[in-house]
Amino acid sequence: MKSETLAPIETRGNFLSALLFGSRWLQVPLYLGLIGAQLVYVVHFMIELQHLVAGTFSLDAEAIMLIVLGLIDVVMISNLLIMVIVGGYETFVSRLNLEGHPDEPEWLSHVNANVLKVKLATAIIGISSIHLLKTFINAPNLADKVLLWQTVIHMAFIVSAVAIAFIDKLMPQAAKH
Numbered sequence: 001m002k003s004e005t006l007a008p009i010e011t012r013g014n015f016l017s018a019l020l021f022g023s024r025w026l027q028v029p030l031y032l033g034l035i036g037a038q039l040v041y042v043v044h045f046m047i048e049l050q051h052l053v054a055g056t057f058s059l060d061a062e063a064i065m066l067i068v069l070g071l072i073d074v075v076m077i078s079n080l081l082i083m084v085i086v087g088g089y090e091t092f093v094s095r096l097n098l099e100g101h102p103d104e105p106e107w108l109s110h111v112n113a114n115v116l117k118v119k120l121a122t123a124i125i126g127i128s129s130i131h132l133l134k135t136f137i138n139a140p141n142l143a144d145k146v147l148l149w150q151t152v153i154h155m156a157f158i159v160s161a162v163a164i165a166f167i168d169k170l171m172p173q174a175a176k177h
Helices: 002-054 061-093 106-110 113-137 144-170
Strands: none
Touching (some): 002 061, 061 106
């Protein structure tokens, strides 16, 4: 009699577990959307590259530098997207089964949520650095308030990344893998 009353509860628990675990697949459209965003960045990159090539003999050194920094910025954002798409899918949805593939990213073999956070924070600092450099190059055309706030925001990114890395270091090794 006891086993009859446990069966429906066990069945509900199994169903709920399967539903909760299966819900991870709802993230797939989000990752596909990020692939679409990356395609937009590829188009933007090609347009900016065309402007650079077309202006080779008419642009001054400062304008060329700003366009090149913009291209670097697009590449870094695209790298960030790849980390989020591949790392996030591998961590939160399903294995990619790339073991042994010659193009498997080195970092993917030991990715987890904490490693992904540190890598993303580092990438955001790189992107912010490029934006800050572009701002300083264009400083004569900007208000001091803009320069100050962009520097403060960049420093906030650095402090956040250091804090995330420090917290990751404090985590027990068993919890990281």
